[in-house]
Amino acid sequence: MSTKLDQLSSWLKERKITEVECLISDLTGIARGKISPTNKFLDEKGMRLPESVLLQTVTGDYLEDDIYYDLLDEADIDMFCRPDENAAFLVPWAIEPTAMVIHDTFDKQGNPIELSPRNILKNILKLYANKGWKPIVAPEMEFYLTKRNSDPDFPLVAPMGRSGRPEVGRQSFSIDAANEFDPLFEDVYDWCEIQGLDLDTLIHEDGPAQMEINFRHGEALHLADQITVFKRTMREAALKHDVAATFMAKPITDQPGSAMHIHQSVVDINTGKNLFSNEDGSMSELFMHHIGGMQKYIPELLPLFAPNVNSFRRFLPDTSAPVNVEWGEENRTVGLRVPEATPQNRRVENRLAGADANPYLVLAASLLCGYMGMVGQVPASAPVTGRGYERRNLRLPVTIESALERMEACEDAKEYLGEKFMRGYVAVKRAEHENYNRVISSWEREFLLLSV
Structure with missing residues (x-):
């Protein structure tokens, strides 16, 4: 791991990167994470995020408590996110020299997080x-x-x-x-x-x-x-x-x-x-x-x-x-x-x-x-x-x-x-659909407002 981080450190320093966007993907595909000064990023060798961010819906909502705490620790604990040196990319539109680095997610014992989309793909491979x-x-x-x-x-x-x-x-x-x-x-x-x-x-x-x-x-x-x-x-x-x-x-x-x-x-x-x-x-x-x-x-x-x-x-x-x-x-x-x-x-x-x-x-x-x-x-x-x-x-x-x-x-x-992933994914998508069902659409206003 240290050799890989050394490679990433050299890559960042060669390009004079001052800021790093540390990313993971949630179930919906939204990039979540932290933006860190390069020195801090290299010192910490990764980041920590609440495991719960993986179960956010596309609207940013969370699941009902009974499902949420059945899938996650009740203490809302952190997961450990380690940078993948093969997934570092420059951010050409940024004002300051910036890179985005995609991370893998693990629990405190070092086991890959079951709800992580990137881990799911790695498992299939x-x-x-x-x-x-x-x-x-x-x-x-x-x-x-x-x-x-x-x-x-x-x-x-x-x-x-x-x-x-x-x-x-x-x-x-x-x-x-x-x-x-x-x-x-x-x-x-x-x-x-x-x-x-x-x-x-x-x-x-x-x-x-x-x-x-x-x-x-x-x-x-x-x-x-x-x-x-x-x-x-x-x-x-x-x-x-x-x-x-x-x-x-x-x-x-x-x-x-x-x-x-x-x-x-x-x-x-x-x-x-x-x-x-x-x-x-x-x-x-x-x-x-x-x-x-x-x-x-x-x-x-x-x-x-x-x-x-x-x-x-x-x-x-x-x-x-x-x-x-x-x-x-x-x-x-x-x-x-x-x-x-x-x-x-x-x-x-x-x-x-x-x-x-x-x-x-x-x-x-x-x-x-x-x-x-x-x-x-x-x-x-x-x-x-x-x-x-x-x-x-x-x-x-x-x-x-x-x-x-x-x-x-x-x-x-x-x-x-994995059963945990299947349950979590289905629960997130059901929560999103329930949220959608609460919205009154323009079709309903156009055809039902004065007709029924």
């Missing part, structure tokens, strides 16, 4: 490593740029681009539409290069000012860290250019939702050979079982892919998002697409996750579903050819309530994710 396997992932993040909006009662609208006009209509893959925001994305690419983020391509998606950033393939933990950093970076760049960036799954009525597409494959940890392909280049049994596991378990763990009530609006009819776990080759109308590729690059693209999902938990869940399929030899269905939106055999739960009930009952997943 250990399952693969114990089999001699290594997952490779390549996430694609969709998001919207919108006009700054200070009143949540008003709908979001597209921002002004360089032309001085807001975007209208569908501009899929339009270079000119993407170029409307060139100054913003020049900053994004400059900042991401400074941070060492492995960005690949920028694409204009279907919706007005809806964009997609693709990451190069790599190790799951490192990419989950990068997504966490990228979302902060994208929001900061947008604010600098007087617009907003949102990763809500469905921010604008009657427009496409925003997904986090996850390309995933599995290679031999020693040789690097893609285990999804046979020697003759055909699809392997492990590949088919991986797909079978995703088909069986994604509907059981859907709240990890669609964590908010807004997430389920992506799955409404005619929204262009897949609504089932069917699979097909070069087929974007199903939840699990197998892109055309060489045998060494064979992979499956999970198209079901929302951009609002916690990156650690969604990568852990997607890989766990495939892992359970591989070890359990779960058969895959026949591939879909043609349009798959209307296929009903493998449909997803349609509400957050029903999805949470299925997740709560999934005994197979509890074995790997």
